[in-house]
Amino acid sequence: MKTIQFTLKPMMFALLLTLTFSGQAQTPPVSISNSLQNILDNSLPSTFAQSGAVMRVIVPGVWDWSGASGNAIAGITSGQPLSMATYDMQFRVGSITKMMVATCIMKLEQDGLLSIDDTIGVYLRATLINDTLIPSAPITIRHLLNHTSGVANSADNNACQTDVLTNPLGSHTLEDAVYCGGIQGEFFTPGLMWGYSNTNYSLLAMIIEEVTGQSYASFLTQTIITPLGLANTIAHPANQIVSPHMGCYWNIGSWIDLTIINSTTYTGWADITSTTEDLIEFYSQLLDENIINATQLARMKTIDAASFDYGMGLDFYELLNTDYYGHYGEVANTSGLFFVDMNSQVAPNGYYISYNFNVQGANTPISIDEPVIALLSQALSVNEEMVSSFNLFPNPTKNSCTISLDKTEEDQFLEVYDFKGSKVHVQSIPKNTSSITLDVSDYERGMYFLRLQGMKVQRLIVD
Known part of the structure; x- marks a missing residue:
């Protein structure tokens, strides 16, 4: 992909920005709206005939765009008729849940109820650690947050995964999830390297429950969902999402439908349902230091030497020479929530983006992330050297x-x-x-x- 970069004189920038957005502070230029919709339309995976997606892009204080394309429910399962996607639908956010769980942990530390450098043995029973996890060195909360614990990923346990796929309505405990990870054995000495593991966040949910004396979902609700007024966000939802929602389809040789599933399967790492609007509201409030303070946010963004560009519930990327951080999520679907740090005419304060596809494995870095960056970073910039027209x-x-x-x-x-x-x-x-x-x-x-x-x-x- 060829990149064309132009810079803009400050006075010309202000003039063009005024002309572009005058009288439509909450609506992007028609050209931007059309291009965003084109990107979304062209991003639908061709491997699934009933694929669909929703997306939202917000430039803080300037404009807000939402769109949908294709189907929400594929109609491949009895009792779930085909339906079209609409921009305001709920969906299972997958591992974006980890951002909220990490935020809860940082809030508990801010309130003096734990330290992320505490060993997990301070909060969890010895038999769970010594008989199930069997680490070769002490594991800290920090290790869990940034995936340097060496604890294996419960999702990689074939027997546990088969159990979920054959009985999606079956109930699972946090102990079950930790067992599914721990039984695989330690992957590496804690703190030595990085290895993504859902089990880490099952353990964090257990720590939240031990420290607060309530369910992790209740604490997350009172810390994030209720104060921010996230009316369409639910921690630990019912098996079937009640509101209009996106489906969850995964090709494991043939397409399976996991739209209806017992959310205990995902407790602590992927059990939240939300909308693109609510997710961006959460993330913007987090980065604006309205959930945790500046010190804790800086710690949350800290990337340890061994953590492979992963902070604490935040994943950091560089796409098209642009900083891009947030989290992806996959639970028989594909979701993303990111802040893009740029300063262009059309996105002078950077932008937030959230999306969901109803299929697992959508190639969103290529189909969504990079095209939107290219659009909003290059679209309306003008070379300050150029004077003729x-x-x-x-x-x-x-x-x-x-x-x-x-x-x-x-x-x-x-x-x-x-x-x-x-x-x-x-x-x-x-x-x-x-x-x-x-x-x-x-x-x-x-x-x-x-x-x-x-x-x-x-x-x-x-x-």
């Missing part, structure tokens, strides 16, 4: 547009880029040319960027 008419257009420009003494080239930053057209322009016609009849709907050497980048909308 050219005009497009009509704009928007369906079939063609006329490009009017000042005559030059040398030949030059017109370059056209799509919203992903990919060059889609190059056209030679002879010297002394004052206008040309650009044929866009075979272009897909959306936003494109036209570049002429020494001139401002212009935006063209094809509708």
Whole structure:
């Protein structure tokens, strides 16, 4: 993928931002809305005919976009008729749950009820540690938070997984989950390296219950869900989600339906249902230090040497040279919740993104994450060195547009880029040319960027 980067003078930035968003502070430009919907439409996995997705993108204080595409319920299971996805549907968030559990732990530390450097033996019974986990060195709460404990992943236990797949309504305890991980044996000495393990967060849920004297779900509800007014978020929900919701489909040789499942299977690491709106509200409040204080948030973001770009319930990535952190989730579906740290005209404060696909294994880094970054980082930026300009008419257009420009003494080239930053057209322009016609009849709907050497980048909308 070719990246085109332009910078913007501060005064021009302010002017363009005012023009772009004047009178529509909560709505993105139509071109951005169309492009986001195109990205979502094109992201649906072709491997499942009834795939569907929901997505929300919020630029704090500027605009908010939501969309849906395809199906919510696939209709492959008796009693669950085919339905279309809508942007406000609930879904099982998978391992995004870990962000909330980690937040609860950091809040307990902030309140003086534990330390993340305590060994888990302070809170959990000796037989669980010595007979089930059998670690070669003490495990701390920090090790659990950043997956450096060496405790095996319960999801990798084939017998336990088979039990869930054959009896999805069966009830499971936290002890069961820890056993499914511990019986596999220690993977490495605690603190030595990194290994992602759902069992770590089952253990954290047990610690929360021991410290607070209530269920982990109750504590999470009173710490996060209720204070933030997350009306569509439930910790430890019923087997069947009552509100309109996205399905959960997984191809294990043939497609299986895990939309209805006993949530005790996921306690502490994937048992929350929510919406894209609620998830972004939670995450923005977390980063704004309204759940835990600045010190605890900084600790939560700390990446230990052995932790492979994983903080404490936060996973850190760099996509297209842009910092991208939050968490993915998969429970027979694919979800994501991230903050993208950028400063562009269309996203001057960065942006939050949340999405859910009704299938396991959707390739969202390629189909969603990178295209949205490319769109919002490059879309409306202008090179501060460029002073000349050219005009497009009509704009928007369906079939063609006329490009009017000042005559030059040398030949030059017109370059056209799509919203992903990919060059889609190059056209030679002879010297002394004052206008040309650009044929866009075979272009897909959306936003494109036209570049002429020494001139401002212009935006063209094809509708």
